Amino acid sequence: MPAFLKRLLERSTQKVNRSAAGSPVPAGIEPGEPRHPTARERTLMRRRLRALRRRREALMREVGGLVLESKHGENGAPQRLDGRTHELEQVDAEARAIVQALDERKTLEELLSSGLSARCPNCAELVAKRERFCASCGAEVSRAQPPGPRPPAGRPSHTAAPAAMVTGASTGRSPSPPAR
Numbered sequence: 001m002p003a004f005l006k007r008l009l010e011r012s013t014q015k016v017n018r019s020a021a022g023s024p025v026p027a028g029i030e031p032g033e034p035r036h037p038t039a040r041e042r043t044l045m046r047r048r049l050r051a052l053r054r055r056r057e058a059l060m061r062e063v064g065g066l067v068l069e070s071k072h073g074e075n076g077a078p079q080r081l082d083g084r085t086h087e088l089e090q091v092d093a094e095a096r097a098i099v100q101a102l103d104e105r106k107t108l109e110e111l112l113s114s115g116l117s118a119r120c121p122n123c124a125e126l127v128a129k130r131e132r133f134c135a136s137c138g139a140e141v142s143r144a145q146p147p148g149p150r151p152p153a154g155r156p157s158h159t160a161a162p163a164a165m166v167t168g169a170s171t172g173r174s175p176s177p178p179a180r
Helices: 003-021 039-071 077-103 108-113 161-167
Strands: 117-119 126-128
Touching: 039 077, 039 108, 039 126, 077 108, 077 117, 077 126, 108 117
Parallel strands: none
Antiparallel strands: 117 126
């Protein structure tokens, strides 16, 4: 093959490879332009904010009742009051972070990096890091388990399996009637 054809073939191969590699920034977006949240991300943030505001109102009512109980000297009221005010502070902090993210048009990734919120692994809704279960689907939110007592290896832990055996759901049959 002549040398000029080899060079032509090499240059065209290089052009094709550069084109196929794409650019680091998607088409239609300038390299320095900040990324804005999608409509779906903003919907998730607003939905979580509404839930936090409802929880905040319920906590405020409960704290008011606990203050009244503690004034009357009810047993255990100051400890419950401390727990509820701590939870109220956490709810307020998360709500402020979401409001700020919505105002500043931050992406969901930026909000999640703040450490106050997480995503449900099952339905992808926003949940607080402190919550154990998703309010939307009920799935357990994975998080680091605090060190604590664990059941002995010989004892079975409580799971959904015994309920499936009782109802017959695992076999597809209806359960037998109870013995009389």
